[in-house]
Amino acid sequence: MLEKITPLILTYNEAPNIQRTLQQLTWAKTIVVIDSYSTDETLEIINLYPQVKVFQRKFDTHTRQWNYGLEQVTSEWVLSLDADYSVTDELIAEIKALQTDTEINGYFAKFKYCIFGKPLRGTILPPRQVLFRKEKSTYIDDGHTQLLQVNGKSATLSAYIHHDDRKPLSRWLWAQDRYMIIEVKKLTQTPDNEIS
Numbered sequence: 666m667l668e669k670i671t672p673l674i675l676t677y678n679e680a681p682n683i684q685r686t687l688q689q690l691t692w693a694k695t696i697v698v699i700d701s702y703s704t705d706e707t708l709e710i711i712n713l714y715p716q717v718k719v720f721q722r723k724f725d726t727h728t729r730q731w732n733y734g735l736e737q738v739t740s741e742w743v744l745s746l747d748a749d750y751s752v753t754d755e756l757i758a759e760i761k762a763l764q765t766d767t768e769i770n771g772y773f774a775k776f777k778y779c780i781f782g783k784p785l786r787g788t789i790l791p792p793r794q795v796l797f798r799k800e801k802s803t804y805i806d807d808g809h810t811q812l813l814q815v816n817g818k819s820a821t822l823s824a825y826i827h828h829d830d831r832k833p834l835s836r837w838l839w840a841q842d843r844y845m846i847i848e849v850k851k852l853t854q855t856p857d858n859e860i861s
Contacts (some may be wrong), residue, residue: 679748756824773814779829
């Protein structure tokens with residue numbers, strides 16, 4: 666299955682993270698990166714990996730960035746990754762063993778969240794759909810981020826992805842403030858009977 670997959674990554678000033686992510690993707694013939702005009706060393710690091718194709722696009726929304734990325738992918742399957750995700754060897758082996766002639770159009774992965782490289786004991790966050798057939802999928806807006814819609818059946822992989830952001834805490838706090846404003850807007854526009 667690995668030969669039918671293109672990893673797709675969004676970047677903006679991800680120098681503290683992107684090398685760890687790319688090191689786990691050396692099996693990929695092509696990796697597509699959508700960069701929002703990084704001003705740090707992100708692009709220099711990416712250029713160390715000849716299989717990476719970089720497309721720059723000014724950031725407007727996560728949904729539009731991801732859908733633009735899907736337009737650049739030519740393979741049947743996409744592995745959608747944030748720049749601070751590290752695909753484990755166990756997950757790579759599990760994906761490699763997947764059948765390609767399946768009715769499954771998407772796969773969810775579980776995450777181990779890390780602080781400074783150390784996995785937390787648990788999480789309340791659900792698995793996220795990261796591997797999917799390109800032609801059966803699209804991104805839609807959902808609060809501060811995006812939601813992937815995959816037509817057809819999905820399954821859950823048993824191995825993990827590590828979510829290990831090494832950017833400064835100040836940048837994380839800044840992002841959380843932005844996300845909070847967007848989520849409040851979403852909640853105020855959602856009818857009370859639709860809020861769980």
